[in-house]
Amino acid sequence: MKKVLLAWSSGKDSAWTLHALRRQNIEVSLLLTTLNEAADRVAMHGVRSALLQQQADAIGLPVWQIPLPFPCTNQEYEARMADACRRAVAEGFGTIAFGDLFLQDVRAYRERQLTGSGLTPVFPLWELPTAILARDMIDAGLRARLSCIDSKVLDATFAGREFDRALLSALPESADPCGENGEFHTFVYDGPMFRRPLVIETGEVRNVDGFIYTDLL
Numbered sequence: 001m002k003k004v005l006l007a008w009s010s011g012k013d014s015a016w017t018l019h020a021l022r023r024q025n026i027e028v029s030l031l032l033t034t035l036n037e038a039a040d041r042v043a044m045h046g047v048r049s050a051l052l053q054q055q056a057d058a059i060g061l062p063v064w065q066i067p068l069p070f071p072c073t074n075q076e077y078e079a080r081m082a083d084a085c086r087r088a089v090a091e092g093f094g095t096i097a098f099g100d101l102f103l104q105d106v107r108a109y110r111e112r113q114l115t116g117s118g119l120t121p122v123f124p125l126w127e128l129p130t131a132i133l134a135r136d137m138i139d140a141g142l143r144a145r146l147s148c149i150d151s152k153v154l155d156a157t158f159a160g161r162e163f164d165r166a167l168l169s170a171l172p173e174s175a176d177p178c179g180e181n182g183e184f185h186t187f188v189y190d191g192p193m194f195r196r197p198l199v200i201e202t203g204e205v206r207n208v209d210g211f212i213y214t215d216l217l
Contacts, residue, residue: 002094005030005119008063010047012144012163013099013125013178015188016137018059020124021097028097030064031056032084034077036053037067045147045185046213051200054076055187058194078113089118097122101130101180128196134168135178142191145200149184158184160202160214187216 004021008014008031021028033052034043056063066084069076086098096119100107102163107123114121125133127179144163149156153175163186168177175183190197196200203215 003029003092003134004095004097005032005064005088005093005098007099008033008056009099009185010042010045010052010188011099011147011186012142012188013101013180015059015099015142015144015191015193016133017097017099017124019140019142019191021191024124028061030088030093031059031061032064032066032088034066034081035069036070036072037068043068045187047147047187047216051187051198051216053188054198058196058198060195081113082117083116085117085119093119095120095122097124099125101125101133101178102127103180105119130178130180131168132174134163137191138164138168140192142188142193144186144188144191145198145202145214145216146184147187147214147216150182151207151210151212153181153183156207156212159205159212209216 004026006014006018006028010033016100018028033043035049036043042052052063064084066080068080096114098110098121100123110121146158146161146163149158171177179185189200203217205212207212
């Protein structure tokens with residue numbers, strides 16, 4: 001049997017993908033995460049690599065951290081990801097799962113990049129209605145904090161908030177309930193995919209080119 005790895009962002013969609021696969025009795029053997037090398041943080045989510053490691057430990061899976069230069073060209077990103085894919089195939093992996101929900105161009109890009117790589121992409125959450133999905137996550141005990149928001153779409157008061165029913169009610173109608181259009185990114189610290197919860201606290205909040213990052217400790 002070829003092994004399964006999961007593209008892991010540290011956020012709720014990749015965590016829920018893990019949960020969905022486990023419910024289908026599909027065992028994930030490895031998490032794969034890209035990091036901003038200069039900041040030593042998860043790309044886009046802004047989560048510290050040490051916290052990412054604690055998260056992987058609490059879930060009970062190893063995590064491959066793929067460092068990316070900052071700024072990173074698309075060419076460099078693709079080269080480093082291709083290296084990671086070759087390594088995965090050499091180590092017996094045949095499938096890579098993604099937590100994408102409905103962005104067709106993102107899915108098409110992933111499928112194109114993986115053609116001929118030896119890894120088959122799968123999308124377990126594809127086209128699930130996001131309003132229902134968000135509520136299902138919360139009702140199942142998934143706990144997450146907003147680690148990054150796009151201030152062009154959401155008010156600054158959303159920074160660092162808990163991903164819960166109150167948040168869903170407060171989101172503007174234009175925002176996707178799962179933040180799939182980049183409205184927000186999350187860090188998961190508990191849920192049915194965890195062996196034990198992480199204890200986190202909120203550090204400083206900073207605005208980087210309109211993206212408001214909440215430092216989680």
